Amino acid sequence: MDEARYRTLIADFCSQVGIAEPDEVIRSNHIEVGSTTVGLMPGTDVPDGDWLAVYIDLGPVFPNRDPGIHERLLRANLEPRGDLAGSFGLHPATGNAVYHLPVAMPVTGAALAGRLAGALEQIGARFEAMNA
Numbered sequence: 001m002d003e004a005r006y007r008t009l010i011a012d013f014c015s016q017v018g019i020a021e022p023d024e025v026i027r028s029n030h031i032e033v034g035s036t037t038v039g040l041m042p043g044t045d046v047p048d049g050d051w052l053a054v055y056i057d058l059g060p061v062f063p064n065r066d067p068g069i070h071e072r073l074l075r076a077n078l079e080p081r082g083d084l085a086g087s088f089g090l091h092p093a094t095g096n097a098v099y100h101l102p103v104a105m106p107v108t109g110a111a112l113a114g115r116l117a118g119a120l121e122q123i124g125a126r127f128e129a130m131n132a
Contacts, residue, residue, distance in 0.1 A: 015109060056098060069130070086099055
């Protein structure tokens with residue numbers, strides 16, 4: 001996704017969710033939804049690069065207290081996910097659990113907002129269930 005298309009999408013998304021100043025979101029590639037950090041990165045690692053990589057930070061994992069958490073994250077990637085064709089992983093800098101959700105273009109800001117709201121609810125519930 002080229003920079004112009006990314007800027008347009010994020011500005012449209014921000015107007016849909018009530019963020020008055022999209023420039024900071026565009027600069028940082030992140031938003032806060034409640035207490036959840038969500039990364040919105042232009043997809044550039046495929047030949048056409050026409051997608052948006054959404055990363056939902058699910059918080060820390062504690063393998064010393066819960067040695068099976070990494071295995072459960074990996075196994076969850078093998079389970080059916082309905083319309084959420086993404087994957088659990090670990091953030092390389094923080095070690096937090098994340099969910100990567102690729103969003104293919106074209107998509108509008110309204111559609112992205114709806115997809116993100118649904119993903120936050122579903123993925124949050126799945127991660128909580130893994131830690132129960």
